[in-house]
Amino acid sequence: MIKLLLVLLASFSFSYAHADAAKVKDLLQKKYPQLGQIEETHKANMLGLYEVVAQGQLFYTDEQARYLISGNIYDLKTMSNLTEERSRKLFAIDFDSLPFDLAIKRVKGNGKRKMAYFSDPNCGFCKKLENELKSVDNVTLYLFMLSIFQGSDKKVEGVWCSKDQVKAWDNLMLNNVSPPVGTCNAPTAKLMALSEKLNINGTPALFFADGILVSGFRPAAILEKSLNAN
Helix, strand or coil, X not given: CHHHHHHHHHHHHHHHHHHHHHHHHHHHHHHCHHHCCEEEEEECCCCCCEEEEECCEEEEECCXXXXXXXXXXXXXXXXXXXXXXXXXXXXXXXXXXXCHHHCXXXXXXXXXXXXXXXXXXXXXXXXXXXXXXXXXXXXXXXXXXXXCCCCHHHHHHHHHCCCCHHHHHHHHHHHCCCCCCCCCCCCHHHHHHHHHXXXXXXXXXXXXXXXXXXXXXXXXXXXXXXXXXX
C-alpha cells in the first residue's frame, strides 16, 4: 500500500510540474510573441526558475513569466556551470542523423566506438587533438572540416579533393605538409552551415554516440573515457 502511494505521489508531482511548465510556456508565448517560437519549457529545480528553450538558446524565467534571464548559473559548491551542462543535454543531437557524406571517415581497429569531430586545419588545438587520436584505437572517426581561420578554405579544399583524404589530412595536421591545390568543389559552405545549425562556436568540437556536444581539446585518456561511456 505504501509503495503504491509513493508511486501515485511521484506521478502526481511529475504531472503537476509538467502542467506548470506548460502554463509558463503559454504565458510567454502570449505575452511576448517577439521571442519567437518557444520550443520547450521545463522546471529548473533551482531558485524557483523555469528553463526556456527558444532561438536555439537556453533562458530562464519566473513562474509569472515576467522576467527573462540570459546567462550562466554556477554552483559555487562544485564550481560547475549548471547552464552549460544542461544546455549540452538539451541540445544533444541524434548522432546517426549527422550528414556523414560531408565527413571524412576513418576506421581504426574494429571501429565499434564512434566519434564525430569538427576541426579547422589552422587550429592549433585541432593539431594537438590529432596527436592524441593516434593512440586511440577501435573507433570510427568522422571528420568534418571547417574553414574558420584565414586560409583554411584552401587547405580544406585540398584535403577534400585528394585521392586519399585521410592521408592528406594526417600529412597536413601531423607533418605540416599542405595538400596540392584542390581541383574539385569541396562542400565548404554546407559544412559551415552545419556547424551553425549545431551551435558550434569553435574548434575542435566533438560529438560522441550520445550526441552531446563537447567543445575544446581533450587528451587521449579523456577521449577513451568518453568513448567507453557510449
